[in-house]
Structure formats: structure tokens, C-alpha cells
Amino acid sequence: MSNAGNSQPNSAPAIHAEQLCRHYRMGETVIRAVDGVTLEVRAGEFVALLGSSGSGKSSVLNLIAGLDRPTSGSVIVHDRNLARLSREELARYRLRTVGMVFQSFNLIPSMTLAENVELPMRFAEIERGKRDSLAREALTRVGLQSRMNHRPSELSGGEQQRAALARALINRPELLLADEPTGNLDSHTGTEIMNMIREFNRQLGMTVVLVTHERALAEHYAQRLIFLADGKLIGDEASSAFVATAGTERERR
């Protein structure tokens, strides 16, 4: 199954956003965080959302993640229109379909790494015995088998982000959404994390949406770059660097 996402040109879109809008009201003024964005991401694709701060890239990611609802327009992920899901259905969508990593790691500080990784499985009502072994397996995969019973505060940023990755992937989601995952890391650790994400994209066929403001990073890892400014889509192009490096491997669109 490992190369399924990449090897077959998959025409069915994993994500399809149509005229997506998210407006906030701040007193008198209306802030158009996302303003009529239409985009498509194919299953197994690695896409980067690029833009300066306030461009709306994180807002688009939150809409795809089902953390937020569009003011108008639609986001369809694997044939489900997120705008029409109930709060309960959205929670289940986040639990089963989406894995998220954040710039600030967002591990729960009072829990050990094992407990943090295990938490989504609690919400999924997976048995305790199975949870323990899956959590251990996931942490081993990111190289943290010796740190399972440590709390996040006892770990370096890179280790925390690896644990967050393990948590994001624990329920085997189809979508990995990463919001500036290297923002709080030094370049060496950042590379390490990005390599892991690329690994998951390639080996598990997981669709990845990366939000970043670093064009070089996006070009190095993503297949496609989507540019946003002031809530609007201003560019959508294939990554030249990616094509260059990927050419040695195999296929490209």
C-alpha cells in the first residue's frame, strides 16, 4: 500500500474548496480572512499554502481541518461537504480523517508523551490494551521510544514536534495538515521534521497540506505551491525544486 497515493495518478480530489469565504466581524469592521478561495488538492498530494502573515493561509487550513466553518462557499473533503456537517460530525471528521501539527506543538503539558499520543484513541473509544501498543509503536516510529513517560516540558522542541506528529498520525488519517511545523525549530531540526512528513506522504500515501511562509522550504518538500494574499488566491504552481529533485525518482504530473 505504501506508494498507492503517489504511483497512481489520482484524479479524484481529496480536497475541493469552492468560493470559500471566512469573514470575521470585529466591532464595526469586517475582516475578510478568506475571500473567495477556490482550490483543489488531489489525494496523496503534498501541497504548500504560502503567504505572509495575515494572508489567510492558516484560516484556510482551519476550514479544511473542520475547526472552523466557512461564512460562505464550500469545502468538500472526500465527498463530504464540511459546511453541512453537524458539530458532532465535524468532531468525528477531525478525529478520523484529519491529523494536525502546529507551530507551537500543542501537546497537553500535564500528560506524558504516551498519554498525549494516546488521547485521540480515547476519543475514538479504542480499547486500552490496543491503545498502549499503538502509542508505543507510533512513538518508536518517530524515535521517541525512550521518552514515552516524559512530559513535554522535559523535551526539546524537535522531540515535542515529533511526538505531535506521532499523535497526528495515530488514528491513520487521510489528511495531514501542518501549520508552520518548523516555525519554532532550528533549521536542522526543522529539516528532520519535514523529512518525516515527506516520508509519511510517500510511504502512507497521505495527503499533506503545509502552511508556511518560507518559500524555500515549501519548494523543497511540496509538489505544488499555492500563494495567498489578503485572503485571496494569487498563485498556484508546481514546485520547480520539487520537480527537479523528484525527477530522479519517478513520475510527475
Next chain:
Amino acid sequence: MKLPDLAELAVRNLRESLLRNSLTTIGISVGVASLVAMLSLGIGLQQLASRRLMKSGLFDTVVVTSRRDLRNFNRDQEAGGPAPGESRILDEATRQEIEHMPNVLEAYPDIRFITELRYEDKPHLTMVAALPSSAQSTDAFDALQGHFFSSETAPEVVIQKTFAEELLGKTPKSGLDETNVAALAAPLLGKELTMRYAQREAAPPAASYVGSDKANASSDQGLAGAAYSVVSRELKFKIVGVADLDPESMRGPTRARVFLPLKLAESLHVMQPTDLREVSRAPGDQPVYSSVNVRVKGPGQVQAVEDAIKKMGFNTFSILDASRSIQQFFKVLDVFLGIFGSLALAVAFIGIVNTLVMAILERRREIGIMKAIGASDGDVKRLFFAEAGAMGILGGIVGVALGWAIGQVINLGTNVYLKRQSFPPEHFWSVPWWLVAFAVLFSFLVSLAAGLYPAGRAARLDPVQALRYE
């Protein structure tokens, strides 16, 4: 989320802010403790009162009198029945008839008379009454110095404390009487009392002209042999007991201060006030009583026995109605005590709300993370509920223990005081099992109710806002 997971998460979250949650839980405990203390005091007092009242024999006793004697009272009762002159006589045959009625334990004549008792050659006038041997189980004799009558015919008396004071020439202090009964009994027990009384003695049928006169006056009843003579007698008694409490406190002015064994008193044939009238009506020399006390198996049967005796044509009296209003009083008392006890719990309620609202502010980000990784509104809500409930159960258990301990301490302290005043120890603090269960459940439910608003607020928290919040 499954319940065990929920409980585990709730407990670990509570442990994270240990100080704040402990303080809140202590608040609940104090609330529950005050509720338990108040209610158990109410229940304990009620049990004490009903135990006392039941034991006093007041609530299972029916007093039967002939309608002849009470002709001037209670005209309503008489209106329907036979005319006083024709109503039945309360004699030995009637007493036996009553004694054989269902649910009747015993029926004994009420013998009481005012007479002179000499102690160390000083005369003392007082009311004397006869007691059956069953009377020794009433609580009035709980703190008896000495002992009860050795037999129903023994020439022994039990005297009441105030009479003992009189014999010893001590004037009772006004207000709270704190004379030690043991000190009073010591010089009196075993001493002799001489009773002078008027004995009624049957006269031989033909010997008295008084008798024939009477017979003429009511010849229709043909009462030969009803004549009697009155003889002055003396009898020596040994003081065997001194009662601290007044066994007849409810009787008011007719209460006795000296008690004789019943069988002995009957054999004395002391002149009774009613004898003068009954002499013309009593058939033969059967004793006639002015009143008979009927002891019924339990308060529940009093009404039926009373009705049956009324049908026989006698007046009856019992204090059952008084006990009903006493129970009503305790119900009201319980409600009031419960309300006061709940006040502290209401304060604890606000404490829980406050703690959980604070927890939401503090754990905003954590709630956002949980939602981002797939927690539903329901999961978050249930987690906060579980935390409130865990504090409630824990606070309830600690509170019940605390309330129980407070009760024990107060009980102990009061009994030390009672003992110093030479009263028998009492158990007026009762924590029944249902109260324990009720208190813990109530505390749990109150805590859940307190969690209602914070849990709802946590569940509605917008994850995007919560995650943005640093």
C-alpha cells in the same frame, strides 16, 4: 469517550490543580457535613423523643373510666351513650374482660390516694399510687437508685426524688433542680415509712343498719351485702428505691410521689373516693375501680382498643393525638434543619462553579487541542461534568465522615455533661445508612448541577480562538 477513560482523565485533571480542587472539595465536604450534622441531629432527636415517649408508656396506654364518674365532663361523649346512671360499672369483671381483649397486654386498676406517711416520726401528706411490675421498664426508673419492688406484694415503696428531699428536710431549689439523686438515696434506702390509711372492710350483711338504709334507698337493685365499715390502719414499708425522674409527670396535680406494688395496694382495700357512691350499685363485694389503665401492644393498636372499650360503655383517654402532632413537629424541624444545612452546600455549589470556570480559562488551550485532535463537544462537556462529579463524590464521602465525626464529638461531649449531672447517657445523634447514601448522592447531584454551566461553556469553546490564545 468511555466512562473509565473519562473518570481517569477527570481525576488526573483534578490532581493537576491540586490546591484549588482540594479547597473546592473541602468546601463541598463542609457543606455536606453541615447538612449531615443538621439532619442527623433532627433524626436523632426524633428517635430520642419517640423512644422516650414510647417507653414512658403514655402512647400505648388507654385510661378507662366509668361514665358515672365523669358525668360532668365531655357531654358530647355521653349524649349518644346510655344515661350515666345506667352505664356500666368498672369492676373486676370488666377489668378482666378488657384484659382479654385482643392487643391488650394488661389492664390494671388505677389505685391512688392521699395519705399520711410517717418518717422518723414526722408526718408527710402525699399522693400514693400503685404500680404494676411492668412499670419498671419505663424510662422514669432508668436512673433508679436502689431497686424496684422485689415482688408485687412486698411491703416496699419507691419514692420520687422530691419526696426524698422532703423527708430529708431539704428544700428544693427553685429553677433547675440539680440535687444529686444518689446523695439523696443513700440515707433513705432501707429505712422504714409508716403509712396510715383508711381501709374499707366489708360488713356482715345483717350487722349494719346503714346497709339496710341504703338498700331501701335503691331497693330496685337489691344490693345486699354492699355495706362496709372504714377502719384506720397502719402499715410499715421499706424504702427500696428513689426515682430521679417523675414517672407521672404527665398527670399534673394527681401525680403521686410514693409508689407501692399493685397487688399489695389492691389487698389493702384503701378507701377510694368513688366508694361512697359505688357502694349502692356494686353487686356483691367485687372491687370497683374509679379508673383502669390498659396497656396496649403498640401505639398502632391504641385506636382500635379505645373504640372497643368505648363500645362497652366506658370513657377512654389516650395521648395518641399528641404523638401525631409531635411527629409533625419533627418533620417540620427536619425541613428547617435541612435548609440550614443546605446553606453551606449552596456556598460549596458556587465554589464548584467558580473552580470550573477558572479551570476553563486556564485550560482554554487544552480544550482547543482536544477539539483539534477530535474531541466532540460532548466529550469536553462530559469531561467537565466528570470533574465536577468526582469532586462531588469525594466531597460527599469526606463530608459524611466529617458530619458523623462532628456528631460523635457533640454526642460524647453532651454525655460527659449529662453524666456529670447524673443523667443517664443518651444517643441523640443518629446517622442512618440512608442518610449516608442520600448525602453522597445529593452532593454528587449538586456538583453535577454546578458543573452544568461550566461544562456547557467549555463544550461551546471555539477551537480556533482557543488555539490562537497564547
